[in-house]
Amino acid sequence: MAERPEDLNLPNAVITRIIKEALPDGVNVSKEARRAISQAASVFVLYATSCANNFAMKAKRKTLNAGDVLAAMEEMEFERFMEPLREALEVYKKGQKGKKEVSEQKRKDKEKKTDSENDKSREEDEEEERMEEEAEAENEVEEEEVEN
């Protein structure tokens, strides 16, 4: 599935936005720091997956479920995430119920998702490009004026 190593990165534009929202207004985050946080997030996903997978294997299940992920958070000493995650999961479940045909259509959904994955990554690319444009615009105010 992951054909290029970049496929294992998370989209920079989104990571940058999350960082900005987490920090007080006006804090400048260096490019290097942003890249490092993004890489750290990928490693976090892998670490969490491997912990969660251990719980699934112990229970002789082949499918990772929500309980496995929550148990992984505890093991990784991110207990602070558990309560907010449980709450988010409840909201998510309610949203899923509204869609009715959940369990039966899961397979079809999967197929659909591979299609929409392409759309999504296209959107990401566009977003990243937009960010780059903005960064340039900040440096070259003159150009920005011309564009506007």
Next chain:
Amino acid sequence: MSHVSPDNDDQAPGSKKGLSLPISRVRLIMKSSPDVSNINQEALFLTTKATEMFVQHLALSSFNNGQGKESRSLSYSDLANAAEEMETFQFLTDILPKKILARDYLKSLEQMQEEEEAVDL
């Protein structure tokens, strides 16, 4: 420099599911882990959400413990320090190595060589 406001317009707010990061990408990373066969939707959702929280937590803790509080900046070394000093971030020490100056490195290299020579004698 100039106060650019259009920045905020572009906050394409996360999907309908209340997530900012793309689930599809997170699944790709999870699936790259060798032993993982299947992941259900809830587990995928939770991992994505947890990753967002992790990014916030890492950024904020590094900033709060970092050198840049007065200058309002977050730098790589703040992150490397957080990885080294805070227990929950220890799994990051490999990808967030502390940087040292080339001249310090050369100095310590010289020292090591001197010590070796001293031993040889």
